[in-house]
Amino acid sequence: MCAYMWAPPFSAVSTMELLSDQGLRVDGRRAHELRNVECRLGVFGRADGSAYLEQGNTRVLATVYGPHEARAAQRRHDVASINCQYRQAVFSGWERGRRAGGGGDRRAQELGALLQNTLESVVLVELYPRSQIDVYVQVLQADGGTYATCVNAATLALIDAGVALRDYVCACSASVLRDQPLVDLNSLETSGAPELTAALLPRSGRLPLLEMSQRFHVDKLGELLDVAETACRDVHTILNRAVRRHVSARSSEK
């Protein structure tokens, strides 16, 4: 295994160590287990909606502004346009300032566009013609599965903003290691195994996003998708519980 800059300095991580003979992963989880999820809604007063989400050591902040009047270039007469910006803080990775670039970063732009596609499938854009919804996601700490965490955080922020949504959109990463499917990879596992990120609309079962970092064997893909879908449903359960808790806390304040 080559140790490239994303991997920690001590690693010549072998596939063997990523999954022990007892079926435990480097951080002690079983193959199908998610990392610990913590989230808060409405963290900023200024934004129309905001959310902070932790999945293990991956920490993401998402803010939503709008729907507001769109800029002329972005305006679409029949639907709302969604403007997404993905940013990774310079201090978020293993090495300061490397790879984790600002807005000019190619990868950040790509992920922003990908996030926009994902959200367009879930926001009821036809309810807000000629307006624009800005979604800004900021990765504060990157420990694998950043994109999936960003999708989840953006969903929470949109819900907090009161934007009409078809459903939740929940995302999770998955991989396969020694014939064993893994979910919710951390950065060690990301560097040691190919990664698949799937986003799911849990109620309708639609998959608005499927991204692979490397090639998988086609025989594995079906199984991997099933595992990723189950993980997304688990994420949905957790997010749903958090949203309901937030709403009941908000209504009891009044």
Next chain:
Amino acid sequence: MSQGSSAGSPGEAICVVPGDCLCAADDKHVAGKGTIERSGYIYSCLVGRVYTQQQEDKTELVEVRTGQEQNIVPTAGSVVTAKVTYVNPRFLRCEILCIGETVLKHKFRGMLKKEDVRATERDKVKMYECFRPGDVILAKVVSLGDALSYVLSTAENELGVALAHSEAGALMVPLSWAEMRCPLTQARELRKVAKIPPEDVAFRLARSADRRPRRRLSPGATGPLLSIQHTADQPEVQAVA
């Protein structure tokens, strides 16, 4: 989860999240605000509480209310309150501040063309004799307009300038449908004045009891003041201001 549960009776309110199924979309239930109808069922698309409302045609309107401010956009026919930002001989531009009674969080841009200022003698309109920058106007949305702004119209007696400041900076008093007077300098200025129907005379008189000059009044508060305009050109008008 409230999946599959029916919408509550008016007394109770179930908490729902986006994607929750509320009820079947049959001939008794109609999808209202905050909901979406899909493949024969009504689903929630907001976080909030479910309310049902009996309608005249014996159907129930199913709604999800968030309890927060709703994001509304101007539609054709809605009356808006706007502040004039720019005037030229052909049109003016303004910022839409309120739609009906709702104060907007985000401003929208509006445009009022010379032809839409009044219903009669439309070709003789001079923009500078009807509006000045800074005036607060009531207008009706004609159409969604071009890509840049909503197209407005003031071609009704009830529409036009609601609040205007004179060159001396004082809030002016309407004299007729076309004139306003500055209470400080007595100078007359031309405006296309809105005839605002009297709604809360008592409220307005109570506010004017203390004589502190008020530069910024909400448009509703000036209603009765402006309603005096058509009673004529009398000194009492000034006393009220």
